[in-house]
Amino acid sequence: MESSSLHSTSGLMSKLSGTIVLLLFLLSCSSFPSAEAYDALDPNGNITIKWDVISWTPDGYVAVVTMFNFQQYRHIQSPGWTLGWTWAKKEVIWSMIGSQTTEQGDCSRYKGNTPHCCKKDPTVVDLLPGTPYNQQIANCCKGGVLNSWVQDPANAASSFQVSVGAAGTSNKTVRLPKNFTLKAPGPGYTCGPAKIVRSTKFVSADKRRTTQALMTWNVTCTYSQFLAQKTPTCCVSLSSFYNDTIVRCPTCTCGCQNNATDTGGCVQADSPHLAQVVAGSGKSSSNTPLVQCTSHMCPIRIHWHVKLNYKEYWRVKITITNFNYRMNYTQWNLVVQHPNFDNVTQLFSFNYKSLTPYAGLNDTAMLWGVKFYNDFLSEAGPYGNVQSELLFRKDQSTFTFEKGWAFPRRIYFNGDNCVMPPPDAYPWLPNASPQPILPGLVTFVPIVASTLLFLAFV
Numbered sequence: 364m365e366s367s368s369l370h371s372t373s374g375l376m377s378k379l380s381g382t383i384v385l386l387l388f389l390l391s392c393s394s395f396p397s398a399e400a401y402d403a404l405d406p407n408g409n410i411t412i413k414w415d416v417i418s419w420t421p422d423g424y425v426a427v428v429t430m431f432n433f434q435q436y437r438h439i440q441s442p443g444w445t446l447g448w449t450w451a452k453k454e455v456i457w458s459m460i461g462s463q464t465t466e467q468g469d470c471s472r473y474k475g476n477t478p479h480c481c482k483k484d485p486t487v488v489d490l491l492p493g494t495p496y497n498q499q500i501a502n503c504c505k506g507g508v509l510n511s512w513v514q515d516p517a518n519a520a521s522s523f524q525v526s527v528g529a530a531g532t533s534n535k536t537v538r539l540p541k542n543f544t545l546k547a548p549g550p551g552y553t554c555g556p557a558k559i560v561r562s563t564k565f566v567s568a569d570k571r572r573t574t575q576a577l578m579t580w581n582v583t584c585t586y587s588q589f590l591a592q593k594t595p596t597c598c599v600s601l602s603s604f605y606n607d608t609i610v611r612c613p614t615c616t617c618g619c620q621n622n623a624t625d626t627g628g629c630v631q632a633d634s635p636h637l638a639q640v641v642a643g644s645g646k647s648s649s650n651t652p653l654v655q656c657t658s659h660m661c662p663i664r665i666h667w668h669v670k671l672n673y674k675e676y677w678r679v680k681i682t683i684t685n686f687n688y689r690m691n692y693t694q695w696n697l698v699v700q701h702p703n704f705d706n707v708t709q710l711f712s713f714n715y716k717s718l719t720p721y722a723g724l725n726d727t728a729m730l731w732g733v734k735f736y737n738d739f740l741s742e743a744g745p746y747g748n749v750q751s752e753l754l755f756r757k758d759q760s761t762f763t764f765e766k767g768w769a770f771p772r773r774i775y776f777n778g779d780n781c782v783m784p785p786p787d788a789y790p791w792l793p794n795a796s797p798q799p800i801l802p803g804l805v806t807f808v809p810i811v812a813s814t815l816l817f818l819a820f821v
């Protein structure tokens with residue numbers, strides 16, 4: 364990997380600051396009541412997996428399994444979900460519609476008809492779009508994509524049908540599957556035990572007849588960023604019209620570029636071999652990001668620019684930049700916390716919904732792209748960014764440009780917390796004096812001037 368001499372000389376410094384950033388990040392992850400699977404901005408968020416037994420068979424049952432994504436802003440994008448469980452006894456899967464297991468396993472004890480899967484712990488994946496109609500059921504075959512509840516409720520569920528053999532044939536003898544695992548496709552979700560619940564009622568299309576499942580059980584899975592990855596994936600940079608300083612993402616937020624063994628390296632944006640590097644390294648580990656070389660090394664950067672000040676309003680420009688050569692983000696979203704979101708007046712070219720995780724808390728908004736316009740955040744490169752402007756109405760009793768008030772308190776990209784610069788590095792108002800909180804960190808703000816990046820902000 365090529366790395367500029369400036370970066371190798373500042374190697375120790377960036378390593379140190381990287382450690383501090385990671386430390387702060389881990390602290391912020393675990394500062395909630397329970398570190399595992401609790402998101403203060405979406406306290407009830409979960410994925411519920413429901414099994415409805417729709418008929419008994421001579422040696423088991425047929426069930427429709429539906430996954431509902433009840434998370435407000437966290438979705439599962441391509442390459443999609445993977446669902447696993449462990450059978451309680453010697454069950455097999457005779458057949459499936461709308462999905463398949465990744466392995467058949469050892470079915471040698473079956474003569475004649477061979478089951479679809481004989482593994483004790485089957486792993487199921489969705490079928491791809493374009494599956495023949497006779498292998499589809501409603502809500503299947505989307506390549507495992509599960510959209511979020513707020514953004515696209517019509518596509519927030521995913522279903523398949525499974526025919527289970529060597530199983531109980533009544534609601535007294537069926538044994539519930541155990542140890543559910545949900546991957547997206549990486550780690551992050553933890554699933555609870557299956558619980559028998561009231562049987563689901565199905566209403567016919569003309570609403571004139573109701574049928575019900577013979578038996579229903581639910582499994583609830585919750586997400587924890589802490590489980591999903593130990594390093595951040597996203598960072599925030601800041602600027603304002605009242606101060607020339609661009610406060611960059613903290614150095615080494617997501618890795619350090621001077622040491623190739625740390626993160627697997629990066630690609631220079633102007634490298635003449637760019638296309639080859641991206642294509643060549645693609646296949647082996649296509650889920651690990653291949654990022655453009657930056658001081659922060661994050662796949663995603665959110666830039667918040669305080670752009671204009673009017674008498675009764677003020678205006679912010681938000682730019683999301685993708686530095687990952689291996690990822691197009693479909694249906695991306697942002698969650699932003701700022702006290703002025705109780706009075707956002709106008710929003711250009713992004714969708715918006717106010718999130719109120721608790722009664723009275725009204726400072727959090729979810730933003731996402733407009734369909735067919737900017738809901739697709741392209742891989743790193745000339746098209747790898749989306750932007751919007753927000754117009755806030757001032758509440759004269761709270762509004763101020765001092766003490767960094769105009770900057771966001773917290774930002775999530777696709778549900779993952781983005782690392783903010785330390786508060787004492789925020790752009791000051793001329794003549795204002797800051798209150799250093801972590802004086803050591805200021806020195807780590809990178810001094811590398813990059814005209815290109817600057818231009819991207821304006």
Ligand SMILES: *[C@@H]1O[C@H](CO)[C@@H](O)[C@H](O)[C@H]1NC(C)=O
Nearest residue numbers: 407408409410411433434583
């Ligand atoms: C899962 O989410 C739904 C919808 O928000 C909620 O009604 C339900 O109580 C949640 N389940 C659990 C176990 O948290």
Ligand SMILES: *[C@@H]1O[C@H](CO)[C@@H](O)[C@H](O)[C@H]1NC(C)=O
Nearest residue numbers: 533534535559562577578579
């Ligand atoms: C099993 O079915 C019987 C009637 O067939 C019903 O009374 C009972 O509530 C069912 N039990 C469960 C756990 O669904």
Ligand SMILES: *[C@@H]1O[C@H](CO)[C@@H](O)[C@H](O)[C@H]1NC(C)=O
Nearest residue numbers: 448449450451484541542543
């Ligand atoms: C479920 O997982 C736990 C922990 O991973 C393991 O101890 C247990 O044996 C598993 N149960 C089954 C039925 O595989």
Ligand SMILES: *[C@@H]1O[C@H](CO)[C@@H](O)[C@H](O)[C@H]1NC(C)=O
Nearest residue numbers: 411412413431560561580581
């Ligand atoms: C089971 O899941 C269904 C679908 O998500 C939901 O409507 C129902 O309330 C759940 N039941 C319980 C007891 O969680």
Ligand SMILES: *[C@@H]1O[C@H](CO)[C@@H](O)[C@H](O)[C@H]1NC(C)=O
Nearest residue numbers: 371374375621622623624625
């Ligand atoms: C990179 O990191 C490894 C292990 O942390 C270390 O042994 C090596 O000396 C480092 N190389 C440079 C160039 O800093």
Ligand SMILES: *[C@@H]1O[C@H](CO)[C@@H](O)[C@H](O)[C@H]1NC(C)=O
Nearest residue numbers: 687688689690691692741742
């Ligand atoms: C991203 O999308 C573009 C256009 O659809 C495609 O050419 C490119 O291969 C995609 N990149 C990745 C990493 O999937």
Ligand SMILES: *[C@@H]1O[C@H](CO)[C@@H](O)[C@H](O)[C@H]1NC(C)=O
Nearest residue numbers: 704705706707717723724725
């Ligand atoms: C929260 O903000 C929304 C949008 O500005 C507004 O409609 C709603 O009344 C506010 N709710 C509270 C409790 O302030």
Ligand SMILES: *[C@@H]1O[C@H](CO)[C@@H](O)[C@H](O)[C@H]1NC(C)=O
Nearest residue numbers: 705706707725756757758759
């Ligand atoms: C929003 O702005 C209007 C006009 O300034 C004000 O009357 C109202 O109280 C503000 N709403 C909140 C929730 O601050």
Ligand SMILES: *[C@@H]1O[C@H](CO)[C@@H](O)[C@H](O)[C@H]1NC(C)=O
Nearest residue numbers: 606608788789790791792793
């Ligand atoms: C702009 O803010 C920086 C802190 O980020 C501060 O060092 C600098 O003095 C400020 N510039 C002016 C003109 O106040």
